[in-house]
Amino acid sequence: MNISQAAGETGLPAKTIRYYEEIGLVTPLRDSNGYRAFGEADVHKLTFLARSRALGFSIEDCRTLLGLWEDQSRASSDVRTLAKEHLAQIEAKIEDLQAMRDTLSELVEACVGDDRPDCPILKDLASA
Amino acid sequence: MNISQAAGETGLPAKTIRYYEEIGLVTPLRDSNGYRAFGEADVHKLTFLARSRALGFSIEDCRTLLGLWEDQSRASSDVRTLAKEHLAQIEAKIEDLQAMRDTLSELVEACVGDDRPDCPILKDLASA
DNA sequence: CCTTGACCTTCCAGTGACTGGAACCCTTAT
């Protein structure tokens, strides 16, 4: 399977797949012409990566998860620990963003937004 | 005022302030020894920047906001438009993260997390 | 006067996870 087909199957851009090979997440074989030849296992890995990345895991986390996935004897608690840590980070980020959103939406509400130069948003930014 | 004092007043790291000068957001004077000399206006600008960045505005947005702030004749609607666009982006990001959080917390719930190799999290990552 | 330590300066490199683009090779069809 060529790279564009692997891209189609996994939903990842070809560029990203090349990058994943460069950093050692996948190692497709090569045809005699130098083209990458993706097998079933490669596509599975890439799908796994696409899904993990979509859930916000970092590349290094993904590397670890892939390792656990391929380790038949891993303990599921290792995976769970990683996932819980990541979940906590996501929740923290959500809270940060919600705080930003709350402040910002107050400011937008407070600003009439007409042609006059008086602007509560700038006032807040300057003074807070 | 030296850079470390400006850093203390604004809460920004000295490194960040130097960076802001490099990209033209502030232009403090220099003492004869080459040290940066921050005046009131510089500190005000830096405070404005710290606050805007804390609300998640990009550097380029901050540059625009600073410009509007210093433009006595700006219309407040310009500011409001920028803020509303930014607010929409933040809200989109919150939704993305909430979707991640929901999926991930389901997976963490589903995973007993014991010493056995069976792991619903990895199963999901591999198949979804 | 010398040293020590805490400042300050500049410049360069690295971060994360790609993404864009140039320059060039391979294959297939016309």
Add this chain to the structure above:
DNA sequence: ATAAGGGTTCCAGTCACTGGAAGGTCAAGG
């Protein structure tokens, strides 16, 4: 023979800093 549409590598850029090296400046203490 050529043109289109794959593929390849390598280099540079993104964003907003951050770390570190190498070196200049200043005030206090011995």
